[in-house]
Amino acid sequence: MADKKKKAEEGGINFNPDLLDLLAKFQEVELEDFELEVKDLELWLESGALPRQLVPQMKAAGALKGKPVELLKAQFMPPIETYPGKIVEVKLGGTKSDGGSRGKSVVIGGETSPPFYTFERPVTHPPVVTLDVFDMALPLSKAVKMHVKEVIGDPAAWAKLAVEKFGADMVTVHLISVDPLLKDATPKDAVKTVEEVLQAVDVPLVIGGCGDPIKDEAVFAEITETFAGERFLISSLTQDMNVERCAKFVKKNGHVALSFTPMDLNLARELNRRLYDFMGKEDIIMDLTTAALGYGLDYAFTNMERARLAGLMGDVELAHPMSSGTTNAWAAREAWLKMSPEWEPRELRGPLWEVTTALTLLLAGVDLFMMMHPAAVKTLKEVTKQLVSGKKADASKFADWVSVKP
Amino acid sequence: MSEKKKKAGVKEISPIDVYKLLPKTNCKECGEENCMAFATKIVNREVNIDQCAPLKKPENAKAYAQLKELLKPPVKEVVVGAGEKARRLGGKLVMYRHEFTYTNPTAIAIDVTDEMTDEELAARIKKTENFSYEYIGYTLKLDMIAVRCTSGEPEKFKAAVKKVAEKTTLPLILCTLNANVAEAGLMAAPKAKPLLYAATMANWKDMAELALMYGCPLVVSAPNDLNSLVSLAKTLMAYGVGNLVLDPGTFANEGLADTLNNFTMLRRAACKGGEELAGFPLMGVPMAAWVDKGEIADEVMKWREANLASMLIVRYADVLVMHGDDGWSLLPNAVLRQNIYTDPRKPVAVEPGLKEFGTPDENSPVLFTTNFALTYYTVASDIESSKTNAYLIVVETEGSAVDSGVAGRKLTAEKVAEAIKETGIENKVKHRKIIIPGKASRISGEIEELSGWKVQVGPRDSSEIPKYIIDKWQP
Numbered sequence: 001m002a003d004k005k006k007k008a009e010e011g012g013i014n015f016n017p018d019l020l021d022l023l024a025k026f027q028e029v030e031l032e033d034f035e036l037e038v039k040d041l042e043l044w045l046e047s048g049a050l051p052r053q054l055v056p057q058m059k060a061a062g063a064l065k066g067k068p069v070e071l072l073k074a075q076f077m078p079p080i081e082t083y084p085g086k087i088v089e090v091k092l093g094g095t096k097s098d099g100g101s102r103g104k105s106v107v108i109g110g111e112t113s114p115p116f117y118t119f120e121r122p123v124t125h126p127p128v129v130t131l132d133v134f135d136m137a138l139p140l141s142k143a144v145k146m147h148v149k150e151v152i153g154d155p156a157a158w159a160k161l162a163v164e165k166f167g168a169d170m171v172t173v174h175l176i177s178v179d180p181l182l183k184d185a186t187p188k189d190a191v192k193t194v195e196e197v198l199q200a201v202d203v204p205l206v207i208g209g210c211g212d213p214i215k216d217e218a219v220f221a222e223i224t225e226t227f228a229g230e231r232f233l234i235s236s237l238t239q240d241m242n243v244e245r246c247a248k249f250v251k252k253n254g255h256v257a258l259s260f261t262p263m264d265l266n267l268a269r270e271l272n273r274r275l276y277d278f279m280g281k282e283d284i285i286m287d288l289t290t291a292a293l294g295y296g297l298d299y300a301f302t303n304m305e306r307a308r309l310a311g312l313m314g315d316v317e318l319a320h321p322m323s324s325g326t327t328n329a330w331a332a333r334e335a336w337l338k339m340s341p342e343w344e345p346r347e348l349r350g351p352l353w354e355v356t357t358a359l360t361l362l363l364a365g366v367d368l369f370m371m372m373h374p375a376a377v378k379t380l381k382e383v384t385k386q387l388v389s390g391k392k393a394d395a396s397k398f399a400d401w402v403s404v405k406p
Numbered sequence: 407m408s409e410k411k412k413k414a415g416v417k418e419i420s421p422i423d424v425y426k427l428l429p430k431t432n433c434k435e436c437g438e439e440n441c442m443a444f445a446t447k448i449v450n451r452e453v454n455i456d457q458c459a460p461l462k463k464p465e466n467a468k469a470y471a472q473l474k475e476l477l478k479p480p481v482k483e484v485v486v487g488a489g490e491k492a493r494r495l496g497g498k499l500v501m502y503r504h505e506f507t508y509t510n511p512t513a514i515a516i517d518v519t520d521e522m523t524d525e526e527l528a529a530r531i532k533k534t535e536n537f538s539y540e541y542i543g544y545t546l547k548l549d550m551i552a553v554r555c556t557s558g559e560p561e562k563f564k565a566a567v568k569k570v571a572e573k574t575t576l577p578l579i580l581c582t583l584n585a586n587v588a589e590a591g592l593m594a595a596p597k598a599k600p601l602l603y604a605a606t607m608a609n610w611k612d613m614a615e616l617a618l619m620y621g622c623p624l625v626v627s628a629p630n631d632l633n634s635l636v637s638l639a640k641t642l643m644a645y646g647v648g649n650l651v652l653d654p655g656t657f658a659n660e661g662l663a664d665t666l667n668n669f670t671m672l673r674r675a676a677c678k679g680g681e682e683l684a685g686f687p688l689m690g691v692p693m694a695a696w697v698d699k700g701e702i703a704d705e706v707m708k709w710r711e712a713n714l715a716s717m718l719i720v721r722y723a724d725v726l727v728m729h730g731d732d733g734w735s736l737l738p739n740a741v742l743r744q745n746i747y748t749d750p751r752k753p754v755a756v757e758p759g760l761k762e763f764g765t766p767d768e769n770s771p772v773l774f775t776t777n778f779a780l781t782y783y784t785v786a787s788d789i790e791s792s793k794t795n796a797y798l799i800v801v802e803t804e805g806s807a808v809d810s811g812v813a814g815r816k817l818t819a820e821k822v823a824e825a826i827k828e829t830g831i832e833n834k835v836k837h838r839k840i841i842i843p844g845k846a847s848r849i850s851g852e853i854e855e856l857s858g859w860k861v862q863v864g865p866r867d868s869s870e871i872p873k874y875i876i877d878k879w880q881p
Contacts, residue, residue, distance in 0.1 A: 067614075067645045071607070074640040074683055076632035079674045119667040139866070181848060211813065211848075240815070262806070262814025289814070293738060294541065295780050295807060298745040301720070302504045309502070331809060333784065333867060334737065342733040343539075349734035352709060356716045356738040360746075363666075363720045379713060386662040393661025395629035401694040402581045402603070403556045405519070406707070406729060 080120050083312035087111040087319050087367075088281045089125070090256055092170065092233055093204025098254065099229025103202030106169055108285070108367040109321035114309060115365040116387050123388045127362060129369045129377050130170035130206050131162035132327055135185075135193045136177040141336035143350035147374050155193055156200035163201045166374040167381060172206035172235065173197050178219050179210035187222035194223055198230070206233040206258075206370065213241040221249050228253035233323075233368075236260035236287055239271055247278035258323055260287040263296075263303050265310070269317040281320070285368065290324040292332035293357045300324075301364050308365030321367035329357035330372060351375040359383065419476060421445040427469045427476070429460040448477070451499065451506070480677045481685050481724075483510065484623045484649045486550065486601045487577025493549050495623075495651060495724045496687030501677035504750050511747040512718075513725040514739070515550035515579050517693060520557050520566035527566070531573050533731055539740060542783045546740040548576075552603075552727045553591065555582035560590035567594035579603055579625075579727065585612030592620045601625060601725070603689075604653060605642060607634055614645045622649075625689055629655030630664050632671065636683040643683075650686045651725065658695040658714055665714075666721050673722040690715070690723035708735040715739045719746060755805035756782045760829035764795035769881040771796045772831055773841045773864065773871070774822060776803040776811050785868040792872030797834065801825045808845040819852030826857050837881040841874070 089110040094100020110124035135155045140148070147166075151158040155173060162168040173194055177185040197205065207223055209216030220234050236258035237246050250257045259275055261267040268286055275284055288307060291300045304322055311319035329335055335353035338346060354376035358369055362380065371377050425445040436457045438444040447453040455461060455477065461470050483497030493513050500506040516534040518527055531551060539546040553570050555563040567580060571594065578600035580591040588602060599620070604627035605613035617624040624647050628634035632654060639650055654668035655661075669688055675681035692714035699707055708730030715726055719742050730736070758777045763786070775785045777800050789796055801821050803811040811817030826832070826840070838859045842850060844866030854861045865874050 068641050069611075071610070071637055072641040072644055074633070074636040076636045076671075076675070076684070077679075077681075078632075078671055079679050079681075116663070116666055117670060118663050119671055262810060262816070289810060291807070291810065294741040294745065296778070296810070297742070298503075298748050298750070301746070302750050305502060306504050331807075333869065334741070337867075337869065343737055345734060348705060348709070349737065352712060352735065352738050355713060356742055359713060359716045360720050360742060363717060379709070383662065383713065383717075386659055387666070389660060389663065391660040391663070393630045393655065393657035393664035395631065395655055395657075395661075397697055398629040398655045398657065398691075398694055399583060399606075399627070400697045401691055401727075402554055402583060403558070404697050404699075405521070405556055406696040406699050406704075 078119050083112060084314040085312045085316070085319050087308070087311050087321060088284075090282055090285055090321050092206075092231055092256060094229045094231035094254060098231060100227075100231055100254075101198060101202070102204050102230065105231070106204050111308075111365070111367075112312070114312065115363055118387070118390075122390070125367070126384050126388045127367050127369060127380075128169035129167075129371055129381060130172045131166060131168035131377060132172050132174060132370060132372050133158040133162060133197065134174045134176055135190075136183060138176060141330055141350055143336065143347045144330070144373050146347075156196040159197045160200045163203055166377055168203065168377065170204045170206060170233075170368075171197065171201055172208050172370055174208040175219060176208075176210050178212075178215055180212055180215055182210070187219045190219045191222055191226050194227065198227070204231065204233070206235050208235045213238060217241055217246055220246060224249045224253040224255050231255055233258055233285060235323075235370075237271070237275070239267065243271070243274050244278060247275050251279040251283060256283050256285060258285050258287050259320070261289065263289040263291075263299055265303060265307055265318065268307065269315075272317045272320065281316070284320050285323050286318075286320045287323045287325065290326055290328045290357070290361065292329045292335070293353055293360070294332045294334060297357060297360060301360055304361060304364035304366060322365055323368040323370065324358075324361050324366040326354060326358045326361065326366075326369045326376075327372040329354040351379075355379045419449055421449050423476065424448045424473065427473045428458060429466060429469075431460050433460060435459045451509075479509070480680065481673070481687060482649075484651055484687050486513070486579070486599065486623055486725075488597060488599045489575060491575050491577060492599070493577050498673075498677065498722075498724070501673050501722075503746060507749040507751075508747045510724065511743050512723050513549040513577075514715075514736075514743070515552040515725065515727045516548060516731050517552040517554050517581075517727060517729050518566070518570060519554045520559075520563045522566070524569065527569055528573060530731065531570065531576075535574060535576065537731075537733070537736065537740075539737060540787075541741060541744060542780050544744060546737075546744060548736070548740075550577045550579055550601075550725070552579040552581055555584070555587045555591070558584070558587070560584075560587045563587045564590040564594045567591040571595040571598055577601070579725075581727075583609060583627075585609050585616060588613065588616055592616060592622070596620060599623070601651060603627070605638060607638065610638055610641060611645075614642055614647050617642075617647045617649075618645075623651060624649065625651045625653050626686075627653040627655070629653075630657070630661070630668065632668060635672075636681075639683045639686065651689050652684070652686045653689040653691065656691040656694045656714060656718065658698065658710060662714075662717075666717060669718065669721045669723065687724035688722055690718035690726045692718065693727045693729040696729050704730075708732055711735070712739060716742055719743050755779055756800060758800045758802040758825065760831060760834075761786065761798045761800060762796075763789045763798060764793060766795045766797050766834075768834065768836045770835065771841055771875050771879045771881075772799065772835060772837075772839065773797070774799040774801055774825065775843060775868075776801055776806055776808055776817055778803060778805050778807045778811075781807045785871070788868040788871050794872050794875055796875065797831060799825050799829055799831060799840075808843045812846055812848055817846060817849070819849045819856050822849070822853050823856035826859060835881075839881070841871075841879070843868075 087109045093102040093105040113120040159171045175190045177183040232255045307318045335350045351373040358380045428441045432440040481496045481498035484495045494510045497509045537548045581603040604625040626638045657665045672684045675684040692711040695711045712735045755777045803816040806816040840859045841862045841864040847863045850861045
């Protein structure tokens with residue numbers, strides 16, 4: 001543990017020692033071997049040897065009514081199905097052979113069963129996580145800020161931290177400084193930021209705009225052309241942009257479009273159809289909008305679950321990998337607000353809010369998580385790893401929960 | 407798995423199927439215009455067939471039984487506890503949330519043990535009962551107490567159950583695999599109808615007898631062994647114990663995939679395959695994570711337990727047993743459960759229009775928010791609790807929150823300008839200033855243009871509204 005602390009200091013980052021130590025221990029436990037205790041066996045034998053003195057009258061009465069004396073065997077038939085559809089595979093990050101500079105690519109999608117129905121068939125490509133990096137200072141919750149405060153304003157250093165320390169599969173560069181209402185930085189400025197991040201890390205990048213349809217179009221045009229072949233995920237193309245122009249420059253330069261719609265599957269289909277005129281299905285990921293736990297997560301969940309099932313059932317317009325702006329979990333005040341003591345500490349409540357949002361959507365079929373808090377990222381990655389590990393449950397010690405003394 | 411056993415899924419039942427079995431008297435006793443209208447509401451689960459008086463006459467007994475069978479949910483409803491706080495588990499009509507509203511939100515039980523001191527017991531029960539969070543007009547609560555036998559001694563367990571039963575009216579789960587211990591516990595609360603945990607391959611006969619004698623529901627436990635689980639269910643049903651809950655085991659870490667697979671397969675077999683032996687409420691035990699605790703910090707265990715609970719709330723658990731009772735670890739799941747169990751057909755929205763807080767006058771501030779229920783209630787409670795006098799215009803955004811409304815064009819300057827007109831606020835105040843949500847700052851210019859009102863961009867979070875009004879408001 002001393003080592004870890006030292007490393008953290010060297011990295012120039014002050015972690016909350018409690019939380020990150022907590023999470024470091026997650027891993028250690030997984031490696032522990034299981035030991036069967038003799039006590040467990042006794043418990044089972046004991047209860048099996050009991051029947052005699054127990055309510056003999058009832059037993060006699062029961063026998064008359066024809067109560068079974070032996071176990072009636074039944075077989076559970078695993079309800080396995082096949083689906084006519086398949087979620088398209090989308091590759092992110094261009095390596096040298098693609099004309100890019102990334103160390104490796106990431107492929108998502110390709111699923112042929114509902115999320116984690118591994119009794120049916122294995123997961124094709126486990127979901128991946130891209131961490132948020134912002135190109136300027138912005139209001140962050142305390143629980144997040146304490147992990148990144150040293151790198152705020154330095155997107156390259158932030159990206160490095162996200163990959164090397166927090167285990168991000170990808171990095172999202174949020175170009176919020178181009179917002180006309182904020183710094184109104186130019187497309188050239190944005191190119192410079194992206195260049196710095198590209199130099200700092202070799203994972204695939206997501207390029208995030210500011211939300212202004214006109215400005216984003218200009219910025220994306222510049223970036224997609226300057227970095228042709230890098231196979232960025234361009235986040236995002238929306239209905240109120242010049243879809244034709246955007247789709248063309250994304251396609252021409254070998255990038256991927258994030259098709260963003262506000263929680264409405266018909267709108268999602270419509271935007272995807274418009275994109276099909278200019279690009280292949282393998283160049284589109286969709287974002288159906290993520291609402292925070294407690295603030296509409298139910299809609300987001302159901303929308304995504306429906307989209308995934310529809311895609312598997314053959315609705316090709318919804319058979320795209322899904323991305324989730326899971327960072328939106330922090331829009332819930334319960335994630336960051338100082339509340340009365342019974343709900344504290346918020347340093348744990350906040351990241352757990354993000355994890356809960358992420359796990360819910362993991363089970364709805366999200367393939368790409370855009371996330372914020374390192375502990376939330378770590379947990380999601382570990383859960384995903386466990387779900388696809390192919391390892392079996394150790395059933396023998398489950399019953400211990402009844403008598404365990406934690 | 408025979409074809410015969412297959413029940414119609416809720417989706418396949420049409421109002422005509424129900425109508426055919428109704429008395430067709432159009433007597434209106436149920437409050438509906440005619441039998442067809444009643445049948446439609448039956449199918450939508452908005453009314454109960456027991457509200458049809460003629461149907462309960464002896465001559466309609468056969469039709470009544472047929473209707474009951476037709477409408478029987480694929481997952482049986484099992485009641486735990488007695489009296490007012492008795493809790494229904496299961497009763498699920500569908501597998502996927504978008505198909506129909508999930509019934510009976512996942513019950514959350516907190517554990518106590520028979521080796522706790524009186525003070526510990528009292529404190530833990532009180533904490534469980536006092537868990538309460540106000541959320542969009544609902545009060546989120548915990549549901550049950552699970553009493554575990556850690557001593558292995560019947561007398562100790564009996565004494566503990568007695569104390570717990572005296573201290574709380576929450577339904578109980580009695581946890582032991584030893585039938586002698588279970589019996590001792592049941593004797594301490596003979597009328598409480600606790601959920602008995604659990605019948606296993608080793609003890610099922612004794613547990614079945616106890617369940618019959620005390621009329622209590624029974625958990626069937628077969629860790630990661632669905633063949634044994636359904637065999638036990640079959641046997642117990644034949645034994646006369648019909649109120650079963652299935653526990654396929656909950657495994658943290660490496661067992662996570664098996665855990666989710668078992669829950670998913672059981673629910674799919676029940677809802678899509680009509681498999682009767684799988685058609686019972688499912689029990690998840692996030693607490694099982696604590697078996698591996700070792701030297702790990704409590705916070706990590708609570709975190710991991712919460713993760714398990716979240717996944718099981720999404721994947722079909724009808725009751726959960728948890729050990730961590732901290733607010734920070736329970737709150738996300740209490741909210742998640744509420745979210746998952748809402749009606750998927752209705753956006754959670756409130757009526758748009760003008761709301762008044764306190765006693766506003768012609769100089770009082772005017773604010774606006776969206777008609778997404780959560781946004782509205784949050785803003786309303788912040789204004790209310792500060793005793794500020796204010797007008798709040800609720801703009802129709804089709805149930806979108808401020809940020810997603812702006813992004814998705816559901817909250818536009820046009821809509822705000824229109825709302826200002828329609829609410830008649832112009833006749834109630836002398837000034838022409840509106841405080842807008844910080845997250846709607848993007849459309850502030852347009853609002854000024856279209857409405858002619860001066861815009862003040864307010865705080866990004868409504869908790870800062872009271873302070874903002876004190877510091878920044880001048881009519």
